[in-house]
Every structure is written in C-alpha cells, then in structure tokens.
Amino acid sequence: xxxxxxxxxxxxxxxxxxxxxxxxxxxxxxxxxxxxxxxxxxxxxxxxxxxxxxxxxxxxxxxxxxxxxxxxxxxxxxxxxxxxxxxxxxxxxxxxxxxxxxxxxxxxxxxxxxxxxxxxxxxxxxxxxxxxxxxxxxxxxxxxxxxxxxxxxxxxxxxxxxxxxxxxxxxxxxxxxxxxxxxxxxxxxxxxxxxxxxxxxxxxxxxxxxxxxxxxxxxxxxxxxxxxxxxxxxxxxxxxxxxxxxxxxxxxxxxxxxxxxxxxxxxxxxxxxxxxxxxxxxxxxxxxxxxxxxxxxxxxxxxxxxxxxxxxxxxxxxxxxxxxxxxxxxxxxxxxxxxxxxxxxxxxxxxxxxxxxxxxxxxxxxxxxxxxxxxxx
Amino acid sequence: xxxxxxxxxxxxxxxxxxxxxxxxxxxxxxxxxxxxxxxxxxxxxxxxxxxxxxxxxxxxxxxxxxxxxxxxxxxxxxxxxxxxxxxxxxxxxxxxxxxxxxxxxxxxxxxxxxxxxxxxxxxxxxxxxxxxxxxxxxxxxxxxxxxxxxxxxxxxxxxxxxxxxxxxxxxxxxxxxxxxxxxxxxxxxxxxxxxxxxxxxxxxxxxxxxxxxxxxxxxxxxxxxxxxxxxxxxxxxxxxxxxxxxxxxxxxxxxxxxxxxxxxxxxxxxxxxxxxxxxxxxxxxxxxxxxxxxxxxxxxxxxxxxxxxxxxxxxxxxxxxxxxxxxxxxxxxxxxxxxxxxxxxxxxxxxxxxxxxxxxxxxxxxxxxxxxxxxxxxxxxxxxxxxxxxxxxxxxxxxxxxxxxxxxxxxxxxxxxxxxxxxxxxxxxxxxxxxxxxxxxxxxxxxxxxxxxxxxxx
Numbered sequence: 001x002x003x004x005x006x007x008x009x010x011x012x013x014x015x016x017x018x019x020x021x022x023x024x025x026x027x028x029x030x031x032x033x034x035x036x037x038x039x040x041x042x043x044x045x046x047x048x049x050x051x052x053x054x055x056x057x058x059x060x061x062x063x064x065x066x067x068x069x070x071x072x073x074x075x076x077x078x079x080x081x082x083x084x085x086x087x088x089x090x091x092x093x094x095x096x097x098x099x100x101x102x103x104x105x106x107x108x109x110x111x112x113x114x115x116x117x118x119x120x121x122x123x124x125x126x127x128x129x130x131x132x133x134x135x136x137x138x139x140x141x142x143x144x145x146x147x148x149x150x151x152x153x154x155x156x157x158x159x160x161x162x163x164x165x166x167x168x169x170x171x172x173x174x175x176x177x178x179x180x181x182x183x184x185x186x187x188x189x190x191x192x193x194x195x196x197x198x199x200x201x202x203x204x205x206x207x208x209x210x211x212x213x214x215x216x217x218x219x220x221x222x223x224x225x226x227x228x229x230x231x232x233x234x235x236x237x238x239x240x241x242x243x244x245x246x247x248x249x250x251x252x253x254x255x256x257x258x259x260x261x262x263x264x265x266x267x268x269x270x271x272x273x274x275x276x277x278x279x280x281x282x283x284x285x286x287x288x289x290x291x292x293x294x295x296x297x298x299x300x301x302x303x304x305x306x307x308x309x310x311x312x313x314x315x316x317x318x319x320x321x322x323x324x325x326x327x328x329x330x331x332x333x334x335x336x337x338x339x340x341x342x343x344x345x346x347x348x349x350x351x352x353x354x355x356x357x358x359x360x361x362x363x364x365x366x367x368x369x370x371x372x373x374x375x376x377x
Numbered sequence: 378x379x380x381x382x383x384x385x386x387x388x389x390x391x392x393x394x395x396x397x398x399x400x401x402x403x404x405x406x407x408x409x410x411x412x413x414x415x416x417x418x419x420x421x422x423x424x425x426x427x428x429x430x431x432x433x434x435x436x437x438x439x440x441x442x443x444x445x446x447x448x449x450x451x452x453x454x455x456x457x458x459x460x461x462x463x464x465x466x467x468x469x470x471x472x473x474x475x476x477x478x479x480x481x482x483x484x485x486x487x488x489x490x491x492x493x494x495x496x497x498x499x500x501x502x503x504x505x506x507x508x509x510x511x512x513x514x515x516x517x518x519x520x521x522x523x524x525x526x527x528x529x530x531x532x533x534x535x536x537x538x539x540x541x542x543x544x545x546x547x548x549x550x551x552x553x554x555x556x557x558x559x560x561x562x563x564x565x566x567x568x569x570x571x572x573x574x575x576x577x578x579x580x581x582x583x584x585x586x587x588x589x590x591x592x593x594x595x596x597x598x599x600x601x602x603x604x605x606x607x608x609x610x611x612x613x614x615x616x617x618x619x620x621x622x623x624x625x626x627x628x629x630x631x632x633x634x635x636x637x638x639x640x641x642x643x644x645x646x647x648x649x650x651x652x653x654x655x656x657x658x659x660x661x662x663x664x665x666x667x668x669x670x671x672x673x674x675x676x677x678x679x680x681x682x683x684x685x686x687x688x689x690x691x692x693x694x695x696x697x698x699x700x701x702x703x704x705x706x707x708x709x710x711x712x713x714x715x716x717x718x719x720x721x722x723x724x725x726x727x728x729x730x731x732x733x734x735x736x737x738x739x740x741x742x743x744x745x746x747x748x749x750x751x752x753x754x755x756x757x758x759x760x761x762x763x764x765x766x767x768x769x770x771x772x773x774x775x776x777x778x779x780x781x782x783x784x785x786x787x788x789x790x791x792x793x794x795x796x797x798x799x800x801x802x803x804x805x806x807x808x809x810x811x812x813x814x815x816x817x818x819x820x821x822x823x824x825x826x827x828x829x830x831x832x833x834x835x
Contacts, residue, residue: 024808026569028561033805037813045817196383210821224584224822228591231775 046205050076055243060108062096062121064247069176071201072212073245074124075139081120082142087371088120090132090140091151094301095123097355099345101250104352107149109359110368118371119149126173128156129281130164130185134177136287138202147367148293150284154302154319155348156277158267164188165276176201185276216243256342256351257306266308272318285331296367297326300336301358303344334361378419380571380625381579381823388416389629392535396633400556409530409633416535417499424497427462432532434458435507436525442514443521455511459504466496471701499539501698505664507532510546512668519546527553536629540622542640542660549635557634567632569812574624576815577617580822581787584780585614591775593752596762600772604762606781608745611752613784616644619658643791645744648736649723650716653744661698665691688720689713699751704759708750715743734792 026034055076067073081088089095089107097105103112107121127135129152136143160166164178169189172178178188180195190198200207210223217238218226227235254260272278288295299322304312319335326333336358343354350358362368378385392412399405418425438455442448464472469492477489510531513519522528531550537543592599592607599607623640630637640660647653654662666675673687689710696709722728728736746763753759794802802808 024569024573024812026565026808026812028565030805030809031565031568033809034812034816037809038816041813041817193383206820224587227584227777227779228587228775231777235779 042204042206046209049209050205053241053243055080055245058102058246059117060102060105060111060121061246062102062105062107063124064245065125067215067245068124068126069174070212070215070245071135071139071176072208073216073243074122074135075141075208077120077245078122078140079142081122082144082146085120086118087147087149087367088122088143089149089151090127090136091123091149091298092127092132092153092156093123093125094153094348094350095151095298096121096125097123098125098349099250099254100352100355102247104355106355106358106362109355110362110371113359113363114368114372119368123151124174127177128153128162128164128173129277129284130172130179131174131177133280133283133287134174134179136284138177143288143291143293145292146294147371148288148295149362149367150288150295150297152281152297152299152322153348154300154315154322157270157275157318158347160268160270161187163270163275163277165270165274213239216245254345254351257303257344257346258341260346262306262346264306264308265311267311267315269311269314269318272321278322282325285326285329294367295331296362296365297331297333298336298358298362299323299326299333301339301344301348301350301354302336303341303347304338305341305344306347332365332367334365336361378416380622380629381575384419388412388419392416393633397559400559405556406524406526406530406553410526410533413530413533413535413538417533417538420498420539421495427497427500428503428533429529431459431462431504431507432529433525435511435532436522436528438511439514439521439528440523442511448515452511452515456508459508463500463504466494466500468697468701469494502541502543503532503538505543505661506546509543509664509668510550513546519550522546522550534630534635536626536633536635537637540619540626541658542623542626542638543664544637544660545664548638552635559632559634563631563634567628567630570624570628570631572628572812572816574621574626574628576819577621577624579621580815580819581783582614582618582621584783584822585610585617588777588780589614589752593754593758593762596753596758596765599765600770600774601766601768602774603772603776604766606774606776608749608752608762608766609784610780612645612741612745612748613787615748615751616641643795645741645788646737646791646795647740648733649728650712650719650740650743651723653740654712654716661695665695669694684720685717688716692716703756704750704753707756707759708747711747711750715747 053076055073057077057080061077063070063074063077078088089110095106097108102108105121107119107123110119111117122140124135155162157163161168161170164170164172164185164187167186170187172188175188175190176198178185180190180198197207201211202208214220214223214226217240218235221229223235270277285295285297299319302315304315307315323333323335339350339354339357343351343357345351363372378388392408392415395408396405396412399408414425414428417428435455435458438451441451445451473489473491477491479485480487480489510519510522510528514521522531527550530553531544531546534544534549589607589611592603593611596604596607620641627637627639638660640658642656642659644653644656647656670687670691673690674683675687676684692713693706693709696705696707696712699705699708749762750756750759753762790802793799
C-alpha cells in the first residue's frame with residue numbers, strides 16, 4: 001500500500017494517480033476503524049469534560065439569566081439538584097424570580113419557610129410550555145422519582161403569537177427546545193440546517209459541549225469568528241473548569257405594574273382546545289409522571305387587575321378547565337389566588353411580597369407539606 | 378443545495394436509493410437525470426429551462442455534425458449559442474457598465490442602464506462542458522451521442538454540475554454507456570474524498586475567509602503585514618474552498634460508480650508557473666489548452682512572440698471566464714506575463730539548480746500577487762493593497778496564529794507527501810488518527826451558517 005492508501009494491485013483507472021490533492025485514501029476497514037475512533041472521541045471527550053467541570057452553586061442557586069440558553073449547564077444543575085434536593089421547581093421567569101433577588105424567588109421563599117434547602121430552583125426565563133416539554137425530554141433525564149413543583153403560566157396563551165398557535169412566523173423564546181420537525185408549529189420558521197443542528201445538539205453530547213463552551217467562554221460566537229476577532233488571545237486560556245453560572249443580583253428592579261401606566265388590556269386568549277402551550281404542558285405532565293415523579297402544579301399567577309372584564313371572564317373560565325383536567329388525573333394543583341394589585345410587577349410576575357403570599361398557598365399542598373414534615377424529622 | 382448541508386445529505390440518500398434500485402433496469406439513467414435536475418432546481422427552477430435548452434441545442438448539433446455537409450456551420454452555431462448564453466447572463470452587465478463609462482468619456486449623450494440579470498449557477502461550467510462535446514465531435518475525436526437522456530445526464534450530472542470539474546465528453550460519456558459499478562472500494566474512496574473535502578471547505582476555507590474578508594473589505598485600514606497575511610489567507614481559502622468542493626464532487630460521483638477527473642494536485646507545491654497551471658483547476662486549464670491554446674497554434678507556431686501571444690490570449694480569456702470585471706482580466710494578464718517571462722527561465726540550468734523549496738516559495742508568492750487582483754473588491758482596492766504592501770506600512774496585523782498554524786500544518790503535510798518523508802505518512806494508525814482529528818476539528822470549527830463555495834459565482 002502506498003502513502004495515500006492505494007493498492008499497488010488495484011486496477012488502474014483514468015484518474016487514479018495521484019488519488020487526489022493531499023487527501024487520505026482509506027480502505028473499508030480503515031473507515032470502520034475511523035468511525036470507531038471518531039465515535040469514541042465523541043463519547044469520551046464530553047464525558048471527561050462533564051466529570052472535570054463543576055458548576056459553582058450556593059444556597060438558593062438559580063441559573064443566571066445569561067446562561068438561560070446553556071442547556072449543558074442546565075442538565076448538570078438538574079442532575080445535581082435531583083440528587084441533592086428532595087424537590088425541584090420547574091417553570092418560567094415567574095418561578096425563577098424575574099424582579100427579585102435570589103433569596104426572594106419562590107423556591108427560596110419556600111426553603112426559608114421549610115427551614116431547609118428542600119426545593120431547587122430549576123426554572124429559567126422564557127420557559128413556555130412548548131420549550132419546557134423539550135427541556136424535560138432532553139435535559140432533565142435525572143428527574144426520576146422526585147417531587148416536582150410544576151408551574152403553568154397561562155399568560156403564554158394570551159395571544160396566538162405567544163401561544164405559538166398562529167401561522168405567522170415569530171421568534172419564540174428557547175427555539176432550541178422546540179420540537180424541530182413538528183408540522184403543528186407553523187410559526188417556527190427555522191431553516192432545515194438549523195433544525196438539524198438542534199437535533200444534533202440533543203443527540204450528540206460533543207456538539208452540546210461545544211455549544212456550551214461557545215456560550216460560556218466565547219461570547220456565543222462561532223469559534224472561527226472568535227479566533228479572528230481575538231488574534232492575540234489563546235482560546236484554551238479562556239476555558240475554565242469551574243463555571244460560575246449562578247445569578248448574582250436582581251436582574252431588574254421595578255415598581256408595581258400600575259406605576260408603569262399600562263391600562264387594562266383585552267387579551268385575545270387562545271382556547272384550551274386550540275392552545276399549543278396547553279397541549280405541550282399536558283405532554284410535560286405525562287413525561288414527568290412516566291418518570292415516577294410526584295407532581296404539584298401551580299397555575300398562575302396572572303394579574304387580574306391588568307385585564308378588562310371580558311378578558312378576565314374568559315381567563316377564569318379556562319382556569320377552571322385547567323384545574324378540572326388536573327383533578328381528573330389526580331394531580332395536585334394550586335390555582336394562585338388573585339394578589340393585591342400593587343403586588344404585581346406586570347402581567348404575571350409578582351413582587352417580593354407577592355411571592356410570600358404564593359408560598360403560603362403552596363405550603364398548604366400535600367407535596368410541600370410533606371417536605372416540611374421531612375424537614376422537621 | 379450545498380454539499381455540506383443536511384438538505385444535500387437527504388437529497389443524496391434518496392437519489393442514491395433510487396439509483397441503486399434502478400441500476401439493473403434501463404431507467405437508471407432517467408433517474409440520474411431527474412436527480413440532477415432536482416438538484417439544479419434547488420437554486421432556481423426557472424433556470425432548468427436554460428440548461429435543458431442548452432443541452433437540446435448541443436444534442437441536435439451533435440446529430441447534425443454527423444450527417445450534415447455544413448458541419449462548420451453547425452459547430453459555429455453550438456459555439457455561438459453557448460457563448461451567447463454565457464455572454465448574456467454573465468457579461469451583459471460588464472459590457473453595459475463599460476459602454477456607459479465610454480459614452481461618458483467621449484461625451485456621447487447616451488445612457489446605458491445596468492441590466493438586472495441573475496447569473497444562473499454553474500453556467501460557466503455546463504456551457505464549457507457542452508461546448509467541448511460539440512468540438513470533439515466536430516474534430517472526430519468523439520462519437521455522436523444518440524441518446525438525449527444520456528447526453529442530458531452528461532451535461533447535468535449533479536456532482537459536478539455547478540462547479541466542475543469540467544468533464545470531457547470523452548471521459549464521462551463512455552462511463553454513462555455502461556451500468557456504473559458500485560463497489561466497496563469505490564464507496565470507501567468516495568467517503569474518503571468527501572470527508573477530506575468537507576474538512577477543507579467547512580473547517581479551513583470558511584475559517585480563512587473570515588480573516589481574508591476582514592482585511593480585503595477594508596484594505597486601507599490595514600498595514601503591510603496584515604495585507605500580506607490577508608492575501609496568504611485568501612490564497613489558501615480559494616484552494617481549500619475549490620479543492621474541497623472538487624474532492625466532495627469526486628467523492629459523491631465515485632460512490633455512484635463514476636470517476637471524475639482530478640482537478641487540483643497540490644498546486645502550492647509547484648516549482649514553476651507552468652507546473653502550477655498543470656496542478657490548479659486542471660479541468661479548466663486543460664480545457665483552455667485543448668480548445669483555445671492549441672487551436673491558436675500552441676507552442677509550435679514558430680517564432681516565440683507567437684507562442685507568447687497564444688499564452689497571453691489564453692490566460693486573459695481564462696481570467697475573463699472567472700468573472701466579469703477588470704480585476705479578473707488583469708489577473709489573467711499578470712499570470713500571462715509571469716508565464717511568458719518564466720517559460721524560458723524554467724528550462725534554464727541555473728533555475729533547475731535552485732533548491733525546490735525556494736522555487737515553491739517564489740511560485741507561491743507570485744500566485745499570491747495575482748490573487749490580490751482576483752480577490753480585491755475593485756481595481757482601486759487592488760492597487761491600494763499593493764501600494765500599502767510595498768510602502769511597508771506598520772500597524773497591528775491582527776494575525777490569528779491558530780489559523781496560520783493550521784495552514785502551516787497542511788503545507789508541511791503536502792511537502793512531506795511529495796518528499797522522501799512520504800513513508801512516514803503510510804502508517805494506517807496515522808491516517809485514521811489524522812482523519813479523526815480532522816473530523817473533530819471540523820465539528821469544532823464548522824459554523825452554524827454554511828457559506829457558499831467561491832466558484833459558484835463563476
């Protein structure tokens with residue numbers, strides 16, 4: 001065999017010699033060996049990296065706003081939370097605590113009331129139910145046999161655009177968590193190659209690791225672009241094995257919603273029958289139940305003061321339908337009661353005192369009270 | 378549909394499935410043609426009509442050339458038709474712009490608007506391929522193709538349709554006369570070629586393009602060193618881009634049991650300009666050699682000035698083929714000057730005694746000089762770049778060291794491949810390991826957005 005792998009005895013073809021410009025000619029066996037080596041690299045590198053890398057956490061840790069799209073970090077945190085905490089809280093920015101500090105987010109308030117770190121904050125900003133379904137399916141494998149507080153925010157149903165049930169193309173939050181090849185999501189107009197890249201991210205840990213490194217250390221830039229933009233820097237020197245991915249301070253300070261001067265609105269609620277968000281939430285429930293998790297669903301809060309009477313009446317109607325659906329399946333639930341107007345920061349986010357009232361409601365549930373009992377033991 | 382996209386992977390899987398299933402029937406050729414047309418329609422379905430028209434004309438011309446007494450007229454018809462298509466779609470804008478400038482200079486009160494014509498992808502390639510058929514049939518070097526389907530499949534064969542290699546009818550048509558043999562060896566060869574091509578394009582060329590574009594899009598902001606390295610970056614970018622494309626095209630064809638010609642043979646290891654053009658874009662260089670240079674008289678025309686004229690004309694036309702702009706014409710002219718100036722020197726004993734590496738570096742740098750005109754956005758930019766390089770203007774070159782380290786690695790590999798150290802590269806473990814590392818690098822460096830191949834614009 002020659003340097004480029006040609007068999008001396010091979011039949012001479014018109015363009016056989018040289019095989020090609022500085023290419024490497026492989027035999028069938030060598031290609032199989034290549035596939036094996038490559039597969040091993042794809043499996044071993046991310047596994048070793050995952051083992052070596054640690055996510056720095058503290059009490060009432062929540063993934064920083066800037067890391068909300070880093071599902072590698074999320075997966076690590078979810079895995080750790082599942083092993084260290086008796087319960088986890090899944091949801092969007094309402095649970096994450098958009099306008100409050102770490103100690104005032106809902107899981108933190110519950111921990112304070114329980115006197116122990118019992119509930120891990122697994123919420124991230126912008127996590128609507130369609131994305132939550134993708135998150136649970138792909139990055140929450142560790143959630144098995146746990147107590148799960150699950151947030152359902154009906155606000156995602158207040159227009160076809162947010163509900164993702166419209167046909168007009170939109171830019172939804174967490175596009176990488178959406179179902180990539182579902183014909184039902186007409187508003188998601190990503191290119192085919194982008195959808196495939198998301199699918200690879202989910203299936204190949206090496207690709208996910210690369211996306212994580214890019215997001216964490218390279219300003220979410222393409223590696224090539226980063227190297228050209230930072231010619232004097234050593235890219236390896238930027239990488240650290242300790243990730244400080246926790247939210248440090250309040251993301252946003254705000255007063256109550258009235259101060260912002262927004263008049264009451266007439267939201268175009270999407271009915272439960274037509275809602276994508278509701279349909280995917282049902283799927284989330286099914287997935288978590290299939291993994292033997294004990295669920296308690298928190299519906300709301302929604303700011304009733306920000307709606308017209310007609311809009312509110314419609315909302316009340318399907319709020320009851322949601323409750324009935326959960327009851328029929330034996331799933332414990334809390335429909336968050338209306339808070340005083342001044343305790344809402346906007347359409348759904350409560351202010352600090354609002355979270356205290358919601359925590360009171362949650363403490364009445366079997367799931368949270370069982371945590372209290374466990375704490376007292 | 379670019380080769381390194383998922384769309385192509387799916388397209389190829391489906392077309393290969395049908396191809397394999399139909400291979401034992403008389404429908405495999407129909408399937409191959411349909412797949413090629415679907416591939417082309419992926420860019421613009423309307424231009425399918427153009428390729429079908431061009432194919433039909435040359436098919437009929439071929440039949441007429443066999444029987445008609447007015448063979449010359451039929452050949453002229455084919456050439457004029459192909460050159461008209463090329464001229465209309467590719468050069469109309471250039472001619473109108475230059476005419477307008479001329480009228481302005483000569484104060485003729487006529488306005489010539491710039492025609493808004495979309496350039497059909499691959500037109501420069503398929504018209505040249507089709508023309509070579511007519512010329513070969515005319516000179517009796519090739520039998521007339523009686524089957525329209527086979528002829529159409531030859532013109533539109535999808536692996537090489539949009540950027541070559543420009544296959545000769547003599548090499549490709551006979552392969553379509555028999556049922557292609559899909560073998561394990563061919564499959565392994567095809568995969569090898571495709572993977573190396575993928576690495577060249579997506580990891581190397583697209584990486585280099587970021588630096589080259591940054592420098593060339595704003596040359597007056599950079600000093601000599603940055604402009605030199607920007608030019609080096611472009612020299613390797615265009616090689617990896619086009620070479621990578623060709624490797625992928627040859628790999629895909631080889632999986633299908635079809636051999637396409639070698640288009641690049643380590644061009645930057647050339648020891649002379651003649652040697653370079655025997656290694657760079659071989660299918661185009663040999664096309665111009667066979668259908669322009671030799672019919673002009675080649676190097677057997679007697680006095681040397683005639684030979685020089687033939688070289689100059691061939692190279693300038695070749696430059697113009699690459700693009701409708703003065704920069705490409707000047708690129709061709711500089712190459713012609715270089716070739717003419719070194720034709721006799723290369724035969725000289727003194728030149729032969731110069732160490733190979735020095736000759737390689739000299740050739741590489743001359744080619745880099747020509748690339749300045751090829752890549753610059755305008756003639757003014759090209760002149761600015763050369764002025765600034767020559768003016769030893771300082772400034773931070775912002776050279777991404779990793780990028781040039783990768784190039785150095787490839788260059789050393791090429792040199793080793795063509796030296797007595799070649800045996801070092803024979804180890805199976807080294808080759809498997811090198812390709813595994815290359816694929817891993819590809820995954821790391823491949824961007825989410827796939828970039829077009831440079832030669833698609835020609």
